[in-house]
Amino acid sequence: MDEYLAALRNRTQKLYALEKVLPPAEAVKVRRTFIEEETGTTLEHVGAYTMAIDQAVKKNIENMIGAVQIPVGVAGPLRVHGEYADGEYYLPLATTEGALVASVNRGCSAITAAGGAEVRIIRDGMTRAPVFATDSVIHARSVVDWVEANQDRIRAVAESTTSHGRLIGTMTSVAGTSVYLRLEFDTKDAMGMNMATIAGTAVSTMVAEETGARLISVSGNLCTDKKPAAINVVLGRGKTVVAGVHLTEDLCRTIFKTSAAIISEVNMRKNLVGSARAGALGFNAQAANVIAATFIACGQDPAHVVEGSSCITTVDPVEDGIYVAVTIPALQVGTVGGGTGLATQRECLALLGANGGGEPAGSHAKKLAEIIAAGVLAGELSLLGALGAGHLAKAHQQLGRGEVPRT
Numbered sequence: 001m002d003e004y005l006a007a008l009r010n011r012t013q014k015l016y017a018l019e020k021v022l023p024p025a026e027a028v029k030v031r032r033t034f035i036e037e038e039t040g041t042t043l044e045h046v047g048a049y050t051m052a053i054d055q056a057v058k059k060n061i062e063n064m065i066g067a068v069q070i071p072v073g074v075a076g077p078l079r080v081h082g083e084y085a086d087g088e089y090y091l092p093l094a095t096t097e098g099a100l101v102a103s104v105n106r107g108c109s110a111i112t113a114a115g116g117a118e119v120r121i122i123r124d125g126m127t128r129a130p131v132f133a134t135d136s137v138i139h140a141r142s143v144v145d146w147v148e149a150n151q152d153r154i155r156a157v158a159e160s161t162t163s164h165g166r167l168i169g170t171m172t173s174v175a176g177t178s179v180y181l182r183l184e185f186d187t188k189d190a191m192g193m194n195m196a197t198i199a200g201t202a203v204s205t206m207v208a209e210e211t212g213a214r215l216i217s218v219s220g221n222l223c224t225d226k227k228p229a230a231i232n233v234v235l236g237r238g239k240t241v242v243a244g245v246h247l248t249e250d251l252c253r254t255i256f257k258t259s260a261a262i263i264s265e266v267n268m269r270k271n272l273v274g275s276a277r278a279g280a281l282g283f284n285a286q287a288a289n290v291i292a293a294t295f296i297a298c299g300q301d302p303a304h305v306v307e308g309s310s311c312i313t314t315v316d317p318v319e320d321g322i323y324v325a326v327t328i329p330a331l332q333v334g335t336v337g338g339g340t341g342l343a344t345q346r347e348c349l350a351l352l353g354a355n356g357g358g359e360p361a362g363s364h365a366k367k368l369a370e371i372i373a374a375g376v377l378a379g380e381l382s383l384l385g386a387l388g389a390g391h392l393a394k395a396h397q398q399l400g401r402g403e404v405p406r407t
């Protein structure tokens with residue numbers, strides 16, 4: 001240890017390259033000790049974890065010093081009637097927001113008492129959109145024409161990079177001399193961003209060679225990955241999922257202590273009109289809360305919460321109550337790859353019967369998407385109910401505020 005600490009101090013050893021000279025567990029320990037000394041802090045808890053470091057440092061993290069822990073709670077049982085998820089589930093939620101799990105749990109009670117959430121995936125496709133520079137608008141148009149005329153070649157090159165991924169289609173967009181090629185893939189059980197980027201790079205190289213356009217970037221932001229964007233809301237990205245439930249007046253009163261009419265009015269004035277007035281892309285109350293908590297528990301990429309949050313919550317009046325639905329245009333989930341192989345995340349996926357590759361391929365990722373959509377519906381119901389009953393502040397005072405330590 002001392003020898004490596006000395007080398008780090010005199011800069012003859014790079015901090016991030018410790019794994020090249022030490023086994024992973026020791027490299028992480030030396031790095032943590034160095035950071036503790038440099039910053040005068042103690043990282044006792046950051047240094048306590050059970051995950052397999054060998055795997056994490058190869059696939060998931062660079063310059064690792066340890067792990068932070070986020071409490072995981074469950075909400076459920078949640079009855080789901082999807083095409084891939086059909087049964088009762090306990091939804092794992094990793095969060096530090098007191099009252100969130102209680103709220104989703106309450107929504108799950110209502111959904112299950114109502115007979116379950118109906119869920120359907122409307123479309124499924126992960127996108128990557130390289131940007132090319134051309135010499136003129138005429139050249140730009142010729143690149144678009146080449147792409148349209150060469151779909152088979154584009155498909156063959158894209159699919160040569162992956163045994164699971166399939167090219168669904170392409171869309172071109174031109175702005176002056178810039179040409180954007182939005183490639184859409186069926187990535188089966190993988191969320192698919194690495195897969196789509198590798199395939200997209202191969203396609204871009206061919207397009208540049210064949211058309212004389214210059215590849216500027218394999219991501220031209222028309223994808224659009226990890227940024228709020230209307231294109232994802234309109235066309236969908238990842239999985240587009242809808243979930244709905246018929247809530248009777250009685251359930252609104254017994255579970256949410258309010259009425260169907262009040263839930264409906266809160267939704268209209270808050271989620272629809274309020275969001276429109278704010279210029280929002282998301283017309284919901286707290287979709288991001290449920291998506292973030294399930295994503296963190298289940299090893300998904302948390303940056304994709306920004307896309308998942310563009311959910312629309314609707315309330316239709318029906319006989320003896322309301323039909324409440326959530327529409328999530330861009331939900332990016334996978335059950336292989338990324339963070340899904342880490343032990344705690346894998347256990348949370350196993351809770352849902354959705355860890356690893358499904359049979360057929362793609363069925364596990366779709367199952368996960370359906371369950372998360374039903375969870376989002378549960379969160380929407382409970383928060384709309386709490387706002388309608390005027391209980392939000394009280395709930396967070398009671399559940400979300402322990403004694404605040406003074407430092």
Ligand SMILES: CC(C)(COP(=O)([O-])OP(=O)([O-])OC[C@H]1O[C@@H](n2cnc3c(N)ncnc32)[C@H](O)[C@@H]1OP(=O)([O-])[O-])[C@@H](O)C(=O)NCCC(=O)NCCSC(=O)C[C@@](C)(O)CC(=O)[O-]
Nearest residue numbers: 099100101102103105106109255285286382383386391395
């Ligand atoms: C807190 C509750 C649920 C109380 O709700 P309640 O109806 O007063 O409590 P209850 O004791 O009658 O229990 C009803 C059900 O809630 C669940 N429940 C109740 N307590 C627990 C608990 N400790 N742990 C787990 N589950 C719990 C449980 O399902 C229970 O049914 P039971 O099983 O007893 O038949 C309710 O007031 C509520 O949901 N409030 C809303 C809180 C909320 O949704 N917070 C989310 C975060 S808010 C935010 O981050 C976004 C925001 C608000 O800024 C977005 C925006 O702008 O709108």
Ligand SMILES: NC(=O)C1=CN([C@@H]2O[C@H](COP(=O)(O)OP(=O)(O)OC[C@H]3O[C@@H](n4cnc5c(N)ncnc54)[C@H](OP(=O)(O)O)[C@@H]3O)[C@@H](O)[C@H]2O)C=CC1
Nearest residue numbers: 162163164188189190191192193194195197301337338357
């Ligand atoms: N590169 C980028 O631009 C970005 C990367 N990311 C990161 O990408 C990672 C996720 O990428 P992703 O491509 O999902 O994962 P991985 O890069 O981990 O690749 C998953 C691979 O698993 C293989 N596989 C095995 N079984 C299956 C199955 N049943 N269904 C589908 N694939 C299977 C596939 O191999 P094969 O292809 O050979 O069939 C697939 O490519 C995350 O860590 C995320 O944070 C996020 C955003 C952008």
